[in-house]
Amino acid sequence: MANRYQHIADELRRLITAGTWLVGDRLPSEPELAARYRVSTPTLRNALEVLQSEGLVEKRHGSGNFVRRPGQRxxxxxxxxxxxxxxxxxxxxxxxxxxxxxxxxxxxxxxxxxxxxxxxxxxxxxxxxxxxxxxxxxxxxxxxxxxxxxxxxxxxxxxxxxxxxxxxxxxxxxxxxxxxxxxxxxxxxxxxxxxxxxxxxxxxxxxxxxxxxxxxxxxxxxxxxxxxxxxxxxxxxxxxxxxx
CATH class of the missing domain: 3.40.1410.10 (Chorismate lyase-like)
Incomplete structure (x- = not known):
């Protein structure tokens, strides 16, 4: 069975793919997302790290998490x-x-x-x-x-x-x-x-x-x-x- 953070990563990935957040958009803050999915902040961060490792999300320290253009090499x-x-x-x-x-x-x-x-x-x-x-x-x-x-x-x-x-x-x-x-x-x-x-x-x-x-x-x-x-x-x- 998939961990809770994996389910959250799947949902955030679906929203990004569907265009809910466009390239360059800032995602809701980590406390907001943690409250939305009723999980702890560490669990939410694990989900975001999955998307960061896939290149879908970029964390800018002090600014938040942003949708990144895929395939940008x-x-x-x-x-x-x-x-x-x-x-x-x-x-x-x-x-x-x-x-x-x-x-x-x-x-x-x-x-x-x-x-x-x-x-x-x-x-x-x-x-x-x-x-x-x-x-x-x-x-x-x-x-x-x-x-x-x-x-x-x-x-x-x-x-x-x-x-x-x-x-x-x-x-x-x-x-x-x-x-x-x-x-x-x-x-x-x-x-x-x-x-x-x-x-x-x-x-x-x-x-x-x-x-x-x-x-x-x-x-x-x-x-x-x-x-x-x-x-x-x-x-x-x-x-x-x-x-x-």
């Missing part, structure tokens, strides 16, 4: 042949915030620096309309370079920070990216307007110089329900022809 077309990263096929608005932080245990491991080392943090958050699509945190140790602000912040994955490194005379020789899937942290879920039951894709990126020193580290988090990544690579034949 962002495609990141990454062309490795051109050594480009995070090229976006769908136009998004990217906003940047910066801060001076100290390396915690996680960043110490990522950047191969001592805990407490001074880092420049660049936080790129991209939006499609009012919907957040990615958050990228890029770190550069002060021991590597003291950088300013990038003139161009159009790359939602923070690739523009590497332009600053190049200008500062730091040459990136190797870049490694590791992609994993997991559930978001509470902070990530709040930033991306998703439930903690919605899987995210995480790209961990490190860039090293000729001395194998990590000169940049990044953590890019993308909601799994609205993200596509298209990778383009050259064949061995193409590479041999280019070398010849």
């Amino acid at each position: 962002v495609t990141y077309a990454v062309d490795r042949r051109a050594e480009r990263r995070g090229i976006v096929s769908t136009a998004v608005d990217v906003r940047l915030e910066t801060a001076l932080v100290e390396a915690d245990s996680r960043l110490s491991s990522l950047l191969r620096v001592k805990a407490g080392a001074a880092l420049a943090e660049y936080v790129f958050v991209s939006h499609l309309g009012t919907s957040p699509r990615s958050v990228a945190r890029v770190y550069v140790p002060h021991a590597v370079a003291r950088l300013g602000l990038p003139e161009d912040v159009s790359d939602p994955w923070g690739g523009n920070v590497r332009d600053l490194l190049t200008t500062a005379g730091v040459r990136v020789v190797t870049m490694t990216e590791q992609i994993t899937a997991r559930f978001p942290t509470a902070s990530e879920a709040q930033t991306l307007h998703i439930t903690m039951r919605t899987p995210v894709l995480v790209i961990q990126r490190t860039a090293t110089d000729a001395d194998a020193r990590v000169v940049e580290g990044a953590l890019v988090v993308l909601p799994g329900d609205r993200t596509e990544i298209l990778l383009t690579t050259g064949s061995d034949i193409e590479e041999m022809e280019a070398a010849g």
Whole structure:
């Protein structure tokens, strides 16, 4: 037998599909819906989380729950042949915030620096309309370079920070990216307007110089329900022809 929250999710889904609430409309408040269905607020939130994980509803912290346009996805077309990263096929608005932080245990491991080392943090958050699509945190140790602000912040994955490194005379020789899937942290879920039951894709990126020193580290988090990544690579034949 289905749980009570599943029945409520079915009813709310039916109302959305029927057009009772249109895309962009705010749903009644959680206390109102809980009273309407005679359930506790936690039960009602479980029902809303089902719809959030399906991409039908988006929770905007401090504003409420809104009907989201289904099938709204962002495609990141990454062309490795051109050594480009995070090229976006769908136009998004990217906003940047910066801060001076100290390396915690996680960043110490990522950047191969001592805990407490001074880092420049660049936080790129991209939006499609009012919907957040990615958050990228890029770190550069002060021991590597003291950088300013990038003139161009159009790359939602923070690739523009590497332009600053190049200008500062730091040459990136190797870049490694590791992609994993997991559930978001509470902070990530709040930033991306998703439930903690919605899987995210995480790209961990490190860039090293000729001395194998990590000169940049990044953590890019993308909601799994609205993200596509298209990778383009050259064949061995193409590479041999280019070398010849």
